[in-house]
Amino acid sequence: MGQEKKYTYTVVKDQLTINEVSESTSSKITILQADRSRLVLKKEKPEMFPGKNEELYEIHFFSRE
Secondary structure: OOOOOOEEEEEEOOEEEEEEOOOOOEEEEEEEEEOOOEEEEEEEEOOOOOOOOOOEEEEEEEEOO
16 A cells, blocks of 8 residues: 655754665754744755755754644
8 A cells, every 4th residue: 555664763962864774875854943833854965066065955844833
């Protein structure tokens, strides 16, 4: 019906690292805000053009409101 993936994670200060068990890839996610009504995460993305000093990321915003 669907896919099931297993992950492990570690948290150091505000840095959340998620590792997919079946692959050697990992995602670095910074917790920007976490409280009772909101969770804001910043997920780092790989550079598109190496050597150009660029920073790519996604912002994920979750709210109970």
